[in-house]
Amino acid sequence: MSTIFDCSDESQLLAGMRHARQAIGRGDLIVIPTDTVYGVAADAFSPAAVQRLLDAKGRGRDQPPPVLIGTKETLAALAESVPEPVERLVEAFWPGGLTIVLPAQPSLVWDLGETLGTVAVRMPEGRVALELLAETGPLAVSSANLTGEAAAISAYDAEKMLGDSVAVYLADGLSKDGIASTIVDATSLVRRGADSEPGTVRILRDGAVTREQLEEVLGDLLEPEDHAGHEHDPERAQEQDGDS
Helix, strand or coil, rough: CCCEECCCCHHHHHHHHHHHHHHHHCCEEEECCCCCEEEEEECCHHHHHHHHHHHHHCCCCCCCCCCCCCCCHHHHHHHHCCCCHHHHHHHHHHHEEEEEEECCCCCCCCCCCCCCCCCEEECCCCCHHHHHHHHHCCCCEEECCCCCCHHHHHHHHHHHHHHHCCEEECCCCCCCCCCEEEEEEEEEHHCCCCCCCCEEEEECCCCCCCHHHHHHHHHHHHHCCCHCCCCCCCCCCCCCCCCC
């Protein structure tokens, strides 16, 4: 049986965090509150746990989950490199509602699905998520819903859809606004040939961070709106309504 812990109650918060850590250590799934929507989380370095996450949501390996991290510095350990414009994005919007896609560090031993060598990374805002990430390390996290259904904005919404496929639910009220993160593709800032044009950052999904906010930080490095692709990313199959 799954257990829901009310994190607004300090005693339940402590118990819930302990059970959540233990569940991640066993390779089980948990549901956590984030600053965007509720997410279902698994150990990013356990292929079996990541597959369990995909199965619970009804997703294929062609829709790999993003990875949530607890510190800005962790990005450098997961990405092949962090270009200066991405550093600006991190300073401006992390912790917060911006997911950044970069080439993954080749030395990483993990299997998130068919990522084609990329990783989507976000540092969320919120005490519960950040305290948990500080103890577990990076987590593969997707929105806590069945594929095709609306993202859960409460632990109870998530429990109705995911049920006993999740071991522990951490409840912390309703999501702030229920808007998923903005996803940007910054891979072309890294993957450039000697004769290629300068790379740009492309918006893959509109969300919590607006185009105007991104333009203030990136200027001309943000791909113009009439070229921006909001369909599936050819470098990384990313479901538009499926990630936190």
